[in-house]
Amino acid sequence: MSVNVIKPGLLTTVQDLGRPGYFHLGIPMGGAMDRLAMRSANLLVGNDEGAAGLEAVFMGPELEFTQDALVAVTGADMPVFVDEVEQPGWTAIEVKAGQRLGFGFLRSGARAYIAISGGIDTPPALGSRSTYAIGALGGVEGRAIAVEDELPLGQASGKGKPGSTIPEALRRGPGSPAELRMLPGLYWHRITEAAQKGFFEDEWAVAPEADRMGYRFRNGRPLEFVEREQPFGAGSDPSNIVDGCYPYGSIQVPGGTEPIVLHRDAVSGGGYFMIGTVISADMDLIGQLQPHTPVRFVKVDMDEALAARAERAALMQRIRETVG
Amino acid sequence: MKTRYSFGGDEHIFVEVDEEMSLDAFFKSLSITNAVRDANIRGVTEICPANASFQVKFDPDQIRPDDMMAELKKLESAAENAEKRLTTRIIEIPVFYNDPWTHETLMRFRERHQDPNGTDLEYAARINGYDTVDDFITAHHSTPWFVSMVGFVSGLPFLYQLVERERQLQVPKYLRPRTDTPKLTVGYGGCFSCIYSVRGAGGYQMFGITPMPIYDPEQKVGYLKDFMVFFKPGDIVKFNPIDRAEYDQIVAEVEAGTYEPRIAEVEFDLDAFNADMEGVNAKLKEALYVG
Numbered sequence: 001m002s003v004n005v006i007k008p009g010l011l012t013t014v015q016d017l018g019r020p021g022y023f024h025l026g027i028p029m030g031g032a033m034d035r036l037a038m039r040s041a042n043l044l045v046g047n048d049e050g051a052a053g054l055e056a057v058f059m060g061p062e063l064e065f066t067q068d069a070l071v072a073v074t075g076a077d078m079p080v081f082v083d084e085v086e087q088p089g090w091t092a093i094e095v096k097a098g099q100r101l102g103f104g105f106l107r108s109g110a111r112a113y114i115a116i117s118g119g120i121d122t123p124p125a126l127g128s129r130s131t132y133a134i135g136a137l138g139g140v141e142g143r144a145i146a147v148e149d150e151l152p153l154g155q156a157s158g159k160g161k162p163g164s165t166i167p168e169a170l171r172r173g174p175g176s177p178a179e180l181r182m183l184p185g186l187y188w189h190r191i192t193e194a195a196q197k198g199f200f201e202d203e204w205a206v207a208p209e210a211d212r213m214g215y216r217f218r219n220g221r222p223l224e225f226v227e228r229e230q231p232f233g234a235g236s237d238p239s240n241i242v243d244g245c246y247p248y249g250s251i252q253v254p255g256g257t258e259p260i261v262l263h264r265d266a267v268s269g270g271g272y273f274m275i276g277t278v279i280s281a282d283m284d285l286i287g288q289l290q291p292h293t294p295v296r297f298v299k300v301d302m303d304e305a306l307a308a309r310a311e312r313a314a315l316m317q318r319i320r321e322t323v324g
Numbered sequence: 325m326k327t328r329y330s331f332g333g334d335e336h337i338f339v340e341v342d343e344e345m346s347l348d349a350f351f352k353s354l355s356i357t358n359a360v361r362d363a364n365i366r367g368v369t370e371i372c373p374a375n376a377s378f379q380v381k382f383d384p385d386q387i388r389p390d391d392m393m394a395e396l397k398k399l400e401s402a403a404e405n406a407e408k409r410l411t412t413r414i415i416e417i418p419v420f421y422n423d424p425w426t427h428e429t430l431m432r433f434r435e436r437h438q439d440p441n442g443t444d445l446e447y448a449a450r451i452n453g454y455d456t457v458d459d460f461i462t463a464h465h466s467t468p469w470f471v472s473m474v475g476f477v478s479g480l481p482f483l484y485q486l487v488e489r490e491r492q493l494q495v496p497k498y499l500r501p502r503t504d505t506p507k508l509t510v511g512y513g514g515c516f517s518c519i520y521s522v523r524g525a526g527g528y529q530m531f532g533i534t535p536m537p538i539y540d541p542e543q544k545v546g547y548l549k550d551f552m553v554f555f556k557p558g559d560i561v562k563f564n565p566i567d568r569a570e571y572d573q574i575v576a577e578v579e580a581g582t583y584e585p586r587i588a589e590v591e592f593d594l595d596a597f598n599a600d601m602e603g604v605n606a607k608l609k610e611a612l613y614v615g
Contacts, residue, residue, distance in 0.1 A: 024372040026475035135478035233345025233515040245379035247332030268475035277333030305334040
């Protein structure tokens with residue numbers, strides 16, 4: 001009852017919906033960066049939405065099946081093959097014992113999600129199978145999958161229907177320029193009004209330093225600080241604060257130059273000021289941004305953030321009803 | 325101290341108890357987070373205390389953000405009058421200062437440092453007014469430290485020096501963060517010491533290394549069998565300088581599963597500490613070697 005890793009891809013990790021509850025010790029919730037894609041893939045193969053699957057960055061793995069299974073690939077647009085035959089994405093596909101699942105070159109998005117009926121059954125750590133590589137926790141020995149790993153599978157529910165699909169109208173990916181809605185706050189008052197305005201006016205681009213911990217952006221103008229005497233314990237740079245907690249999605253700007261949006265494997269705190277937080281409804285999109293993608297930050301208030309969250313929840317509900 | 329509340333998106337409330345670091349701000353933050361925990365507010369998913377601030381993560385599908393904010397503000401005034409006293413523990417942490425591993429790493433990242441021609445310890449000693457590195461090291465390990473935050477990455481403690489503000493050591497972080505730091509490096513940034521729980525990126529100056537693991541996801545280390553993270557806020561630490569032979573000895577004991585850190589239960593009362601720092605520190609240190 002396992003799947004053999006023939007090629008691991010670039011960086012493929014076991015992920016589920018994460019392990020909330022340990023952020024106060026510096027252990028982030030982790031889990032799939034694009035939750036909607038992970039949940040959708042699981043639904044298609046008859047798994048619980050929170051079952052563990054694979055998150056493959058930029059390049060898919062090659063997997064050999066030792067038993068018949070139902071598989072679904074969602075998220076980034078990457079051609080899917082069973083042996084040499086191309087298969088549709090966002091669709092439950094049958095893979096027979098002895099066949100191989102493989103991938104072609106990435107067409108759009110950044111992370112593909114692979115769900116297998118029964119789910120990946122690596123040992124849970126702190127209540128989750130999600131791989132948190134920095135802390136060597138979860139997944140396969142706390143690391144990305146590697147050649148010759150055998151990924152254990154759980155018992156399939158039998159509820160998945162081969163050929164069932166999520167229509168394109170219910171899939172979501174970032175546009176170009178991608179728009180990330182953010183609620184200003186936290187240390188927003190530390191930059192001048194002109195800088196606050198400029199932050200939303202500028203077109204930013206995803207920097208190469210973009211991973212599960214956070215996404216860095218560049219090409220915008222440096223932020224100008226409101227002058228102050230630095231508080232005791234903060235450090236001398238105007239972007240320093242007394243080390244505090246970082247919200248998921250918070251936007252820190254070390255030195256006032258390149259914003260970093262923290263994601264699922266966020267550091268839990270540190271000494272850089274934050275200017276606001278990307279709203280929960282747009283966190284999934286960040287996981288699908290490739291380096292160099294142009295990005296604009298869009299200012300919203302709390303009502304708009306909650307409306308966007310409700311819209312996202314309604315979309316997920318429509319997907320559940322479609323898959324049935 | 326002026327408490328400032330802010331939403332961190334639609335799922336977090338960030339509360340800055342004070343802009344600057346002090347034990348008063350830490351104790352107030354700790355009291356409020358304890359009160360939030362005890363209040364069992366519906367929808368709260370994470371409570372994270374920090375040095376002089378804290379954060380609450382909540383599910384806005386269960387409680388409206390404005391209601392969550394109102395609940396927190398109600399708890400602030402009650403926490404104001406809480407006792408600034410803790411029953412906690414003091415732990416002796418062996419440190420091999422000026423070790424070869426952090427030295428090799430700091431040499432690799434010299435161009436990101438304020439002083440490319442010296443070492444982190446030489447720079448820290450000079451800007452803090454110490455004639456020699458040895459004098460600076462003595463200042464670092466002669467007073468106890470207070471764990472005022474656990475976080476950044478897995479179980480990393482931030483340590484605040486238990487001395488008058490004028491005597492506190494202060495060092496800026498690297499100009500640009502390193503991409504590598506040896507596991508268990510004893511670091512320094514702003515007014516905080518830290519112990520890197522895992523290998524990885526970091527911006528704190530590097531002074532030494534401890535042989536004592538503080539995070540073990542496999543939970544094989546004896547004293548981490550119950551839980552993989554060693555530190556919690558409120559712990560008190562006394563650094564103990566060791567040489568290479570002692571370092572190797574402890575590493576061997578950890579591997580053999582026989583190493584037990586020296587720990588004693590102590591009371592810490594902030595008012596008593598503020599009234600007589602030397603006296604309280606002497607008692608804390610004594611507790612490690614009694615019984």
